[in-house]
Amino acid sequence: xxxxxxxxxRETEFLPPGFQIVPKLLLLLDxxxxxxEELAELIRVDPGLTTEVLRVCNSAFYSGGVRAETLxxxxxxxxxxxxxQVVMKVIASPVLSQPEKNYGAExxxxxxxxxxxxxxxxxxxxxxxxxSEVAFTAGLLHDIGKLVVNKALDGDYSGVLxxxxxxxxxxxxxxxxxxxxxxxxxxxxLLNRWNLPPNIVAAVRFHHKPAGAGESVRxxxxxxxxxxxxxxxxxxxxxxxxxxxxxxxxLTNLRMTIEEVDQQSDSVKELFEKSLAAFN
Numbered sequence: 001x002x003x004x005x006x007x008x009x010r011e012t013e014f015l016p017p018g019f020q021i022v023p024k025l026l027l028l029l030d031x032x033x034x035x036x037e038e039l040a041e042l043i044r045v046d047p048g049l050t051t052e053v054l055r056v057c058n059s060a061f062y063s064g065g066v067r068a069e070t071l072x073x074x075x076x077x078x079x080x081x082x083x084x085q086v087v088m089k090v091i092a093s094p095v096l097s098q099p100e101k102n103y104g105a106e107x108x109x110x111x112x113x114x115x116x117x118x119x120x121x122x123x124x125x126x127x128x129x130x131x132s133e134v135a136f137t138a139g140l141l142h143d144i145g146k147l148v149v150n151k152a153l154d155g156d157y158s159g160v161l162x163x164x165x166x167x168x169x170x171x172x173x174x175x176x177x178x179x180x181x182x183x184x185x186x187x188x189x190l191l192n193r194w195n196l197p198p199n200i201v202a203a204v205r206f207h208h209k210p211a212g213a214g215e216s217v218r219x220x221x222x223x224x225x226x227x228x229x230x231x232x233x234x235x236x237x238x239x240x241x242x243x244x245x246x247x248x249x250x251l252t253n254l255r256m257t258i259e260e261v262d263q264q265s266d267s268v269k270e271l272f273e274k275s276l277a278a279f280n
Contacts, residue, residue, distance in 0.1 A: 005152040005179040009189050018049050018091035019194055022137070025084055026197060029133050036075035039083060043071055052090040057083065061278035084133055085122075089115065089275070092140050095147070110147075112276065114140050116235035119272040120226030123264060128222070128254055135222050138203040141196075142223050145187025145204075149175055172208055184208055210250045221250035225261055232262065233269040 021042050028034040028042070044050050050071060057074040058067045062082065068074040075083045096111040121139030125132040150157045160178070164171045172182035188205025192198075202216035203223050213220035228246045230236060246258060 005149065005181060005186060008148055008152050009186055009193075016091065016095045018046060018087070019196075021046075022088070022091070023195060023197055025087065026134065026137070029080060029084055034080065036072050036080065039075050039080055040071035043083075043087060049087070049090060053083065053086055056086045056090060056278050059278040061274050062086070081133055085136055086278075088118075088137055088140055089278075092144075096144065110143060113230055113235050114143055115276060116230035116233060116268075116272045117142055117223065117226045119275055120229035120264075120268045121222050123268050123271060124222050124225055124229075124254070124256075127264070128256075130218065130222060134197075134200065135219060135226075137196075138200045138207075138219055138223050139226050141187065141191060141200065142204050142207045142227065143183060143187065144190060145183035145185065148186045148190065149179070149183045152179065170208070182208075208247070210247055210253065218253055221247070221253040224250040225254065225256070229261065229265060229268050232265045233272060235272065 024042055025039070028039055043053055053071065054068060054074060056062065057078060062078050066077065068077055071083075092114065093111055096114050097109070118136045118139035121135040122132045124130075125135035146157070149160075153159065160171055160174050163169070163174045167174075172184060175182035184205050184207055188201050191204055192201045199216040199219055202213040203219040206213035206216075206220045207223040207227060210217050210220035210224050224247050246261065251258065251261070
């Protein structure tokens with residue numbers, strides 16, 4: 001039995017721990033006058049977040065053999081932008097790693113898929129001269145609406161995957177057939193309610209159809225291409241064939257060819273695996 005998806009979105013009042021600092025962190029990164037102490041001040045109000053950020057910053061991937069005892073030390077050693085990415089991963093990981101009853105045997109872990117898209121988006125943004133932190137964030141959160149859709153299906157998302165596979169449709173087309181909206185719509189509405197920046201909200205809502213993202217079309221295009229890259233490195237989510245076709249307008253917006261995108265797969269895979277290892 002399905003539930004009213006729009007009602008569930010309206011009733012999802014909670015803000016996952018730590019999400020409220022994301023807009024402030026992005027503003028800090030845009031401020032050339034900001035420093036490590038200001039970033040540390042934002043993070044340290046949450047003891048759990050502080051502990052996790054220090055743990056990850058002291059992992060082999062980030063530490064280089066030198067341990068940081070305070071947030072300020074961590075920021076100074078690996079940099080504001082690296083700490084920002086650690087914070088985003090720590091905040092998003094428990095949300096996207098929620099055990100999802102009957103999500104489907106075909107499901108690739110949503111956290112791994114989201115991190116792969118984030119890594120790909122960061123890589124593309126840096127290569128194209130765009131803001132890599134914003135791209136990373138949009139990529140990390142692009143499928144957060146699937147959690148609400150799964151809830152609306154009483155935790156049985158496997159039916160959506162089965163129908164998509166049998167009819168060779170994208171999962172968001174199947175979702176729209178059931179709810180008259182899809183996980184991208186749901187995610188955009190949620191992130192807007194949680195006061196994330198409008199460009200990230202638009203990129204999440206239109207990551208399957210970047211042309212609808214208005215002024216944020218370039219960011220949505222980056223996420224669209226990064227979603228494709230996630231599948232090419234074996235970190236897909238849902239019906240496998242559809243996402244292997246990049247929106248041609250996304251490639252045009254980024255002035256890229258599919259051959260150029262494919263050439264980046266190995267680099268993105270290496271970055272993803274290193275990033276994932278820091279959380280183990």
